[in-house]
Amino acid sequence: MNTMIPTWVDGTLTPVDKLEAHLKGLRHRAVSVFLIFDGKVLLQQRAAGKYHTPNLWANTCCTHPHWEEDPKTCAIRRLEQELGITGLDPVWKEQLEYRADVGGDMIEHEVVDLFVIHCDTPPELDLNPEEVQAVRWIDPDELEGEVSDQPQRFTPWLRIYLRDHKGSVFGN
16 A cells, blocks of 8 residues: 555654554544535445445545645545546535544544535546445435445445534535
């Protein structure tokens, strides 16, 4: 893996290997994107080969910025790398923080820049099979019902966003 991400060590932002940050539960930077078209949000099902939370449904795109990478630049990069989406302008909504057990003795302790994109037409998709195995559009109320009925099918962070940050994502 050997990806260096911005991580706080003794109160100072420092480049740390992504896997090490997760294994030690270190507080680190992250980016999440929600893409909305016609009142529905695009979800991705994480690839089976992902090192944590494989096969679970997540928001449109989520990742960690590289060391010294701007969050919006990171969001645009990962939309293209994961889903083949280009030409969209993510709108920053808020910065939030959460800590969640993601299995495999790993903790996501993230300071997240949350972005939302509202589209007039659905974007063309070209899924990267190493990142994403499926996508689907879903109404936010239906999503809340599914998460309530079967939370184990969804990533911890998506559950947190729906519970604590729904207004920032969906404008409610």
